[in-house]
Amino acid sequence: MKYETVIGLEVHSELKTESKIFCGCSTKFGSEQNTNVCPVCLGLPGVLPVINEKVVEFAVRAGLALNCRILPFSKFDRKNYYYPDLPKNYQTSQYDLPIAVNGYLDIEVNGKTKRIGITRVHMEEDAGKLVHSGTISNSEYALVDYNRTGVPLIEIVSEPDLRSPEEAKAYLEKLKAILQYIDVSDCKMEEGSLRCDANISLRPVGTDRFGTKAELKNLNSFRAVQRGLEYEVERQTQVLSEGGRVIQETRLWDENKGVTLSMRSKEQAHDYRYFPEPELVPIVVDPAWVESVRASLPELPDARKARLMADYGLSAYDAETITVSRAMADYFDATVTAGADAKAAANWLMGDVSKHLNAANMSIESCPVTPGQLAGLIALIAKGTISGKIAKTVFEGMWSSGKDAETIVKEQGLVQISDEGAIVAIVDSVIAANPQSVADFKAGKEKAIGYLVGQVMKQSKGRANPELVNKLLKERLALV
């Protein structure tokens, strides 16, 4: 029997507000343990939460960017469970009346656009962090860091519309891009500011009913999402094809072993005993305010991609690559605004710039070459001052020194030689020094000319205008 995969994702994203959701403590990542804490986020007796209005605004931004309806009346609820990283032993979250519902986002898989439903976006507080002395199962003690306690989160729940691990990954990438575009989250999976749980089930192709699902936790990288889901597809396929039944349970993805492991079954699942948080008044949003938030949203990835294709004639692939990150797209726009040819700018961004960033493990935000400087470099090529090849050397210099292209070209004497007389002299000397290659060329071996061009470029230290070299070499060889 052939099976169809059904996946729904629950994504938690830490909001990049300055302060926590219910108190004024800093949300700064990486502070010394238990320094960003106060009686409120520690849940000491007698304290009360007060909603950070910025959190509501960020959640509304996210809801609108995901095409959701913002509920005019929503509320917080308590989700009760005992865990030492949760000071109050309940998490203040939203249950039946979340801030945003019924949205969607579009993903592209194999060149086709697919719409994925967003069930809801809700706000909640993050828990703290436990550091176990050994492994979780056999540690003698655990230490708790409450810095993360009360950091605001939004949880974005998708409809079970995803049909493959690839789609899940594309969804997550698009979601990340949107959240970054609207500037509500850093979305750093390695710092836990974007976290993903997946519900996955299989069903025979052609049926409508959902199969029994497993919930997959601990997917803390894009790679983990894809690999974990691929593993589950295989595991569940095997269980079903052997006539077995998938058990409803929560499973953990073990990155090192590359397997998912059972964590708890449905019978052991928590009864969270949700009820309305009595210490916070309901959230009533003014429709006019929601509209003003909507008006303040920046151009989102899909719209930006369409604009790059329409205005600059970029290919779908190029436009997609550049708009995946807002910072990259902003850099691109700034480079073009500084006068660079759009196609050339795109090529540089996807080529040398990305290559250097990846090698240095840096993001575009910290690129040492500014968009204006990159535009300057592209202009030198366009004017014929330097060749494309020299430009790569110049870019290296710009990257390491922070200097403009023009300065480097001047300092290192890299101006292209376009003086025919100077090039002819080199061409003649190369022809004289390589009789065998000349003979090969004469005998019809076209390849030999490539070697001769290379020699000319080498002697000119790369500065000779390649077009002229080709032209002059052919002219001179015809005379030999």
Added chain:
Amino acid sequence: MELFKYTVHALHDMLIKKEVSAVELAKAVFARTDAVEPKIHSYITETREQALAQAAAVDAKIARGERIASLAGIPGALKDNICTKGVKTTCASKILANFVPPYDATVVDKLAAQDAVITGKANCDEFAMGGSTENSGFFVTRNPWDTDRVPGGSSGGSASSVAAGQAIWALGSDTGGSIRQPAAYCGLVGLKPTYGRVSRYGLVAYASSLDQIGPITRDVTDCAIVLNAIAGHDAKDSTSINAPVPDYTQALVNDVKGLKIGLPKEYFGAGIQPEVADAIKQAVNRFSAMGAEVREVSLPHTQYALPAYYLIAPAEASSNLARYDGVGFGHRAAGSDIIDMYKKTRSEGFGDEVKRRIMLGTYALSSGYYDAYYLKALKVRTLVKQDFDQAFAEVDVLITPTAPTTAFKIGELSDPLAMYLQDICTIPINLAGLPGVSLPCGFAHGLPVGMQIIGKPLAEATIIQAAYAFEQANDYHTRFAPLGEV
């Protein structure tokens, strides 16, 4: 001169006339405490050193000729579920026996701004759960009118401290009647403000949607003075009401002409001790004689208020008390693993009544029971509120007994359900979030009887005015608990 018998306003006059110093007053109250505390057991923690320093500071102000606030230099006790920075706040629970908050409750900040003198932390039912102060995790407090009897609860220590002269005024907290009922049992004035009128920041939560801090005092004037000191919006409490605070002493007007008083018939039925019902009826006659219009009204859902309360309050309590797990603060028992540690910590730390309500609440919120219990209770709560809305369309205030009986004997109500019935007249007011004041309206067999006056939301001034007019027409409030005559 027995300074400990005076009211806040009388002592304030004496302080500014320099007839007495704040330090002398504090010492007089301490001496009284030394004499009666072994019989009454009002205090869990006394803060005499701090109180003397506060008193000395007030004397210095007076000496400099500065104006002082109405509560300045006047000793008062705080229920031990109100957080005090650097001073133990136990909630009368073993689980918090050594808990010292690193912050003050907002009401404590406000009292400090008034230069009030704090005598200490008063005993109560554990986590404010109970109606007698027999459920304290430490010891039982006794009623200064008859030490074989309970002072009421849960703010029994606050009430007994004032009734016995161990404090001039006190703060209690009222979730289902815990200020008004002990005030009634101890012959005092106790006011539960409108929900949100007084900040709950720093009040250790029992049932957050019902809890409210309020004054326990010897007369209505003192009640207005203390309410003035603590009322107002607080940015640290989202549920606090952002509305101007009137000067409640302006309501101390001896006039009830034309005041429309409603008597809800459901509050005068079975279970009300005849002497209590008689005292209330006489009081109502007095109001009529003073020119108030009295009529019977109906609050048809009254009978459902108690069961609804005993689902909603425990539900919130089960969640609010989840934080007492031995991890971050408070008592921690040794355990073989984290779950074992939780179980032992909570088994050792909580008393029976607290455990009973945690279990009730956990059950009421459980999946499968939520709709039948918790959700149904919320619907009843709405109906109870609507009853009051309808009644208040016709009348200005409602008058009922505060409690069905006078103070009962220690150990007399061993059945928890019988104890729950002691709050039957006060609970609906918490469910509806309304202000209610209890004041003495007579005596039965030598024990005080309390009358409850209920107002519309934020109508504290109205019920204070009614209470004041009644108080002026009798001398019940001037009688001191007999222990004082020993």
